[in-house]
Amino acid sequence: MTAIQVSFLILWLASVIFYALSAYCVSSYYKRAGKKKAETAVEELPPVSVMKPVKGADYDTYENLKSFVMQDYPRYQVVFGVADEGDPAVGLIKRLIAENPGKDLSLTIGSMPVGANHKICNLDNMYKNVYYSIVIIADSDMRVGPDYLREVVRGFDGPDVGLVTCPYRGAYPEDIGATFEALTIDTDFMPSVAVAERLEGLSFAMGATMAVRREALEKIGGFGALADYLADDYKLGNLVMKAGYSLRLSGYVVDSVGRRETIGSYLSHQLRWGRTYRACRPKGYFLSVLTKGTAFSVFFLLATGFSQAGWALFTANLLVRYAQAYYMEAVYIKGPGVLRLLWLLPVKDLLGFAVWLLSFTGSTVRWKDVRFRVDKEGRMVEVP
Numbered sequence: 001m002t003a004i005q006v007s008f009l010i011l012w013l014a015s016v017i018f019y020a021l022s023a024y025c026v027s028s029y030y031k032r033a034g035k036k037k038a039e040t041a042v043e044e045l046p047p048v049s050v051m052k053p054v055k056g057a058d059y060d061t062y063e064n065l066k067s068f069v070m071q072d073y074p075r076y077q078v079v080f081g082v083a084d085e086g087d088p089a090v091g092l093i094k095r096l097i098a099e100n101p102g103k104d105l106s107l108t109i110g111s112m113p114v115g116a117n118h119k120i121c122n123l124d125n126m127y128k129n130v131y132y133s134i135v136i137i138a139d140s141d142m143r144v145g146p147d148y149l150r151e152v153v154r155g156f157d158g159p160d161v162g163l164v165t166c167p168y169r170g171a172y173p174e175d176i177g178a179t180f181e182a183l184t185i186d187t188d189f190m191p192s193v194a195v196a197e198r199l200e201g202l203s204f205a206m207g208a209t210m211a212v213r214r215e216a217l218e219k220i221g222g223f224g225a226l227a228d229y230l231a232d233d234y235k236l237g238n239l240v241m242k243a244g245y246s247l248r249l250s251g252y253v254v255d256s257v258g259r260r261e262t263i264g265s266y267l268s269h270q271l272r273w274g275r276t277y278r279a280c281r282p283k284g285y286f287l288s289v290l291t292k293g294t295a296f297s298v299f300f301l302l303a304t305g306f307s308q309a310g311w312a313l314f315t316a317n318l319l320v321r322y323a324q325a326y327y328m329e330a331v332y333i334k335g336p337g338v339l340r341l342l343w344l345l346p347v348k349d350l351l352g353f354a355v356w357l358l359s360f361t362g363s364t365v366r367w368k369d370v371r372f373r374v375d376k377e378g379r380m381v382e383v384p
Helices: 003-039 061-069 089-099 118-129 148-154 176-199 214-219 222-226 232-242 263-280 282-291 293-303 308-333 339-358
Strands: 048-053 076-082 104-109 134-137 161-165 168-171 210-213 246-249 254-257 364-367 370-374 380-382
Touching: 003 148, 003 176, 003 282, 003 293, 003 308, 048 061, 048 118, 048 148, 061 076, 061 089, 076 089, 076 118, 089 104, 104 118, 118 222, 134 148, 134 214, 161 232, 168 176, 176 263, 176 282, 176 308, 176 339, 210 214, 210 232, 214 222, 222 232, 232 246, 232 263, 263 282, 263 339, 263 364, 263 370, 282 339, 293 308, 293 339, 308 339
Parallel strands: 048 076, 048 134, 076 104, 161 246, 168 254
Antiparallel strands: 134 210, 161 210, 364 370, 370 380
């Protein structure tokens, strides 16, 4: 074999090791979460404040928001927030409030420019209407069950716990762009989080759910400390950890509902995530290339001139990758509507490798129709 062929073979083998490790870590996470749920009784359910920053609306927005309102929990408030009165979500939120007169629901309109991150500006404005000691922040495209608050609060099992975060899974994709998004979440992101949590311990949060003690949030400087960072969820968890608190990964998995998405929107989102991750964890992001086994099997096939060995390796990769993805999806993750779309996984993998390469070619990203430049610390500067 030539040196280049050997290189692709070694990289592919490293990817196979990651596939096996990720399957183990995902199964271990679910088993540990189930055991902890069985062993841990929540004696006291403290009142909590749920913050839902919203921008825009789609087919699922009303049901997503409603799921956070209909909770089996004794005392909680839900604060919705939009930047301006003309936002399409305003009507849906007002309808939701009117339909639930017995619940503590409110809508905050307006946003003060405390930084470049418009979502954090929205949260900072909403915070004046929050009055409980545990604050839960969740993105508007997430959907949960009625036991959500109980399970999240379960994570605060000691006074040293400053933040609890939830993993999430793709749900209900209906077109090819949404399918690629769901597959990326379930077969790339979720396994990577499980591996990081198992090997390194948790040092970040995820936007699907960030439950934080109010004292910890104020100790790090409140939302103003996050206002110039694109990866505000990562930064929040990291700052809380550096402030001396421990973080917990909840056993509750949130549904990320995305029925429709163009391929262009999917690629733009993945490029934004890639360049953000590269800024926050440069070494880890660079080494994530070792998870791109499908691409390396294709490169090995090309490097060997479509030889018998090349085809054998390519076929072996498909078998290993599908086995890993099917095992996690069918047995553990169970993203609604995703399992039947696993046949698109190789295409998604190749697109993922292309995005990984593109993430090193610049530092600008597009978020909510606004372009930003991300510096090496993860701070964002709006590009005119």
